[in-house]
Amino acid sequence: MELLITYDVETMTPAGAQRLRRVAKICEGYGHRVQQSVFEVTCTPTTRLLLESALTKAIDHTRDSIRIYHLDRGTFDTAHHLGTAINAPHSTPLVL
Secondary structure, X not given: XXXXXXXXXXXXXXXXXXXXXXXXXXXXXXXXXXXXXXXEEEOOHHHHHHHHHHHHHHOOOOOOEEEEEEEOOOOHHHOOOOOOOOOOOOOOOOOO
């Protein structure tokens, strides 16, 4: 499955900045950063549950927001990029 993850984490406090780094690090472990707070993820249903669990634990539910869009398979391959956008290699394994 393909997921588009976007997030907005409050960063006015040191704790907020720490949560932002934690959320970004979690997303980096599962997908490709395509913009500052936007990741494209290709995963299995089980992996999605693990990802959502980690993100749920990482945020302050009264201050932060994460949106996860489930996309049709192949959507990333048909994305149209403008400007300095990157073409993330979704069909190859993610190596950390």
